[in-house]
Amino acid sequence: MNGRRAEFLIDLQKIKAQKQKKITEIFADLYEWMFIYLQTETNLREKVRAKQLFRHKLGLNKEEVLDNELQIHLEHWLLLDYVTVSGSRLLDIFVRTKQEKMSKDMLELCGILMLMHLEPVKVISVEEEVVTYVSLLGDRTDRLQASPFLFGVDVSPEQIVLIRIATIGFEKKIIGPSIVIDPSFEVKVAGVFKDVHTQGYHVWRRYLKEYGIDMLKYRKKA
Structure with a gap:
């Protein structure tokens, strides 16, 4: 009897691992999509304004070139935290304009990122x-x-x-x-x-x- 029961036991760890793999892949696709949007569809004036504000926050002069580390920080701050002239964050705008193309999982992940x-x-x-x-x-x-x-x-x-x-x-x-x-x-x-x-x-x-x-x-x- 115990042997027969063992044949039908659900491998919860395996299911959990499969779900984690799936959601991680979805998140990776979303992450790439967000930064493609940032690079190709964000208003140029907002990018210039954000870069100037970023320099001001760090006490950098206008001519100082941002190194790779600072550039990556700038891009994440621009997408996730920077507030545009209209009072919105770029992540919010991204979701509003792309939500019809997003899966339920992607929308839920966006909600998590908005609170971060x-x-x-x-x-x-x-x-x-x-x-x-x-x-x-x-x-x-x-x-x-x-x-x-x-x-x-x-x-x-x-x-x-x-x-x-x-x-x-x-x-x-x-x-x-x-x-x-x-x-x-x-x-x-x-x-x-x-x-x-x-x-x-x-x-x-x-x-x-x-x-x-x-x-x-x-x-x-x-």
């Missing part, structure tokens, strides 16, 4: 591309884990890092490039975050969405 923001965390450990971390200011006993999506994460234990986290399927993923704070600025950055955090969740979340990218000026440089 740079989040300050403290790294506990890094093993086989999995980063274990705690919130810098929230419940520091709650250890979380996430793995990078497309972009590697060069971090070490005890570092303060700003990362964008999204739950894709059953897994937490680090989306886009991360900001590793230089040790010489850690006290200053933690103090800024602490002051904002005391003002409540909504102020805290809005601050990170609008000003999280500003912390790039305190990044650890290679």
